[in-house]
Structures are given as C-alpha cells and as structure tokens.
Amino acid sequence: MAGGEEAPPPEGSSGDSVLVWVQDFDGYTLSINAAHRAVLGWSLDELSAVPFWELVHPDDQQRLMEDRERLVLRGPGRMPARRVRMLCRDGTHRFIACGMRANPEEERIYLCGEDVTDHPPQVRGERFLVGSWDWDISRDFATWSEGMYEIYGLEPGTGHNLDIALQRIHEDDRAAVTEAIGWALAAKESYAASHRIVRPDGAVRWLYSTGRVFVGEDGEPARMRGLTWDVTDRWQSPPIG
Numbered sequence: 001m002a003g004g005e006e007a008p009p010p011e012g013s014s015g016d017s018v019l020v021w022v023q024d025f026d027g028y029t030l031s032i033n034a035a036h037r038a039v040l041g042w043s044l045d046e047l048s049a050v051p052f053w054e055l056v057h058p059d060d061q062q063r064l065m066e067d068r069e070r071l072v073l074r075g076p077g078r079m080p081a082r083r084v085r086m087l088c089r090d091g092t093h094r095f096i097a098c099g100m101r102a103n104p105e106e107e108r109i110y111l112c113g114e115d116v117t118d119h120p121p122q123v124r125g126e127r128f129l130v131g132s133w134d135w136d137i138s139r140d141f142a143t144w145s146e147g148m149y150e151i152y153g154l155e156p157g158t159g160h161n162l163d164i165a166l167q168r169i170h171e172d173d174r175a176a177v178t179e180a181i182g183w184a185l186a187a188k189e190s191y192a193a194s195h196r197i198v199r200p201d202g203a204v205r206w207l208y209s210t211g212r213v214f215v216g217e218d219g220e221p222a223r224m225r226g227l228t229w230d231v232t233d234r235w236q237s238p239p240i241g
Helices: 034-040 058-073 146-152 162-167 174-187
Strands: 018-024 029-032 077-087 093-103 108-115 130-136 141-144 190-198 204-215 221-230
Touching: 018 034, 034 093, 058 077, 058 093, 058 108, 077 108, 130 146, 141 146, 146 221, 162 174, 174 190, 174 204, 174 221
Parallel strands: none
Antiparallel strands: 018 029, 018 108, 077 093, 093 108, 130 141, 130 221, 190 204, 204 221
C-alpha cells in the first residue's frame, strides 16, 4: 500500500474477508489483496487496464461515481460503505459493501469492501459475457481469457495477432477500430471502441472494448491490455468510438 495506509473496513467485517484495493485518481487499480482476487476473480494486470467504474454494474455506476467525485474534490475524507454490484471475472455480479478514503497528496483512493451477496437482496439477473486480452505489441501476439473465446465463439487456445483479430471485426467497423488502436498507440493513452464481430456461425454481435497502453523502458508502447464485453442485448446499434 502506498504510504502504508488502508481505507477503513466496513463495520462488522473480519480482516480475512475484507477486499482491499488502491486506485489512482484516474480510476486505475494499483494494488489488490488476496480477498479481492478470491471474491471477484480478476488479476491485478486485468484490473490495471481499465478504470474501476467499468466493472461496476451499469445501474450502480452513476451513484458511485458521484460519491467518488465528491470525495476527490473535497480533499481528505471518507465515504461510508455503500452497497454496489461489482463484475466478477466469470461475468456474474456480487454485492460489495464498499467504503473509500481519498489522499490528495498521494493522488490515491483507498478502498475496502466486504462481499455481502449472501445477505438480502440476492444477486439476480443475467450473466454478462466479458473477457480480458493482453496484446504483446513487439511480438504482435495477443493472449485471451476464456471469456474472449466464448464471446467470439471460438475454441480456447487459438493464437491471435492484430490482423487475425481485425479480420473477425465486421467489415463496416474495421477501419474505425484500426484508427482507434492507432490513436491509442500514438498517444500512449487509453483505448475504447464499440464494434460488431461476425462469429464463425455467422451471428453478428456488438462488443465494447476498453483498455490502455503500457510503455516499456524505452518509453515506447510495449503492451495493450483491456477487457471486452458482449453488449448485443444492451446496445443494438451503438456508435463507433
């Protein structure tokens, strides 16, 4: 933990069950503890690639972001634990009672949470299809999670590079996605795009992908990591970009 400090755990929680993580002011995760990994399933590499609000249920995002913005703007302070639904690596959501504390000098937000899914109300609703990817730019080789193969309708284990991935994108969206990737690499900034893919069975699916560029010791882009959601049932015709 930066500065050796942690956010206060939710009232009544036990130490071993507390999810602890640290974010920068841009919303990217810098560290997590074992309980966080055990409950939500994400690795630190996966979490560091996207702003944390991408992993909050859409119905809870606005309220949590407003609380977080007030916490950052008013300086040192704490936000009492609030229950939000957070996305697990398997596409389900769990209720987390999450508290925050901001440290403006470090530009860090310390968070502690407790899984309260077993307490009413129970988590219900559809499973989200989500996967993670890690593109080694120098080797032009992408590693996919099992969720990515499920989204694309492919057998796990198939290797990928940028050209292979682009071939699976709908021809009407391919140029816009290529441009978004090129901009992210040139600016060494975050990447986001909404686009269609054509699965091997001919089905067309809408995806939303977001990630960020990580630079190497030479200051040049070395990797791009991110997450991809199948949003077909939520976005029938979203804009590109």
